[in-house]
Amino acid sequence: METDLILSVGGLPPLSARGCVQELMPINNGTFRRIINGVLLHLGHELKYRSIITCEDKTSLATQGLMPGSLVRVGCIQRLWQKVNGEETVTLEREAIEGSVGAVDSNQQSIAIRQIVGQSVDLMPFATPTDGECFITYRPWLMMRVITYSLTTHEWGLKTGWRLELEEI
Numbered sequence: 001m002e003t004d005l006i007l008s009v010g011g012l013p014p015l016s017a018r019g020c021v022q023e024l025m026p027i028n029n030g031t032f033r034r035i036i037n038g039v040l041l042h043l044g045h046e047l048k049y050r051s052i053i054t055c056e057d058k059t060s061l062a063t064q065g066l067m068p069g070s071l072v073r074v075g076c077i078q079r080l081w082q083k084v085n086g087e088e089t090v091t092l093e094r095e096a097i098e099g100s101v102g103a104v105d106s107n108q109q110s111i112a113i114r115q116i117v118g119q120s121v122d123l124m125p126f127a128t129p130t131d132g133e134c135f136i137t138y139r140p141w142l143m144m145r146v147i148t149y150s151l152t153t154h155e156w157g158l159k160t161g162w163r164l165e166l167e168e169i
Contacts, residue, residue, distance in 0.1 A: 004139065005053065006075025006097070009146075011062035016162075020055040022078040027167060047093070048168040049142060051076070056161040060151045066164070070146045074166060076139050084123070084134045092119040094140035101138040143169050 003017040030044020051074065066072070075097045084090050084103070096116070103111035103123055111134055112124040121136060144166035152161040
């Protein structure tokens with residue numbers, strides 16, 4: 001396997017996706033307002049992500065179906081982390097790619113996972129650290145729309161590259 005990136009539309013031909021870089025950025029889904037006493041409030045909705053994926057390799061990605069506005073299910077290469085404070089059951093913010101969930105304590109020791117059902121992760125009760133602090137990490141599935149993409153070729157350098165910009169729906 002050349003990459004952990006998964007795209008439901010288009011595709012990643014051989015030698016097109018080694019060393020991909022994915023950037024996830026929160027989208028500003030609201031506005032900031034100051035109330036009469038000067039306190040800053042955020043009037044917004046749930047967190048959504050913008051993603052930019054870039055790669056330089058020998059070939060480019062397959063663009064069939066990647067028109068701006070197309071809906072794509074993206075299996076991210078960027079990991080998300082959540083802090084857990086003593087809970088044995090944790091609800092992930094996003095759906096996790098199968099096999100990508102892991103848990104560690106503050107000393108970087110692995111914590112056993114009993115089961116994963118949907119976005120719910122059950123940690124082994126005796127594996128939870130005494131201070132209760134640990135972290136869960138996973139690669140998320142995100143439903144996104146294509147904003148734009150670009151392809152580049154360096155003719156004499158025998159390199160191609162591509163850039164794919166997406167926003168979560």
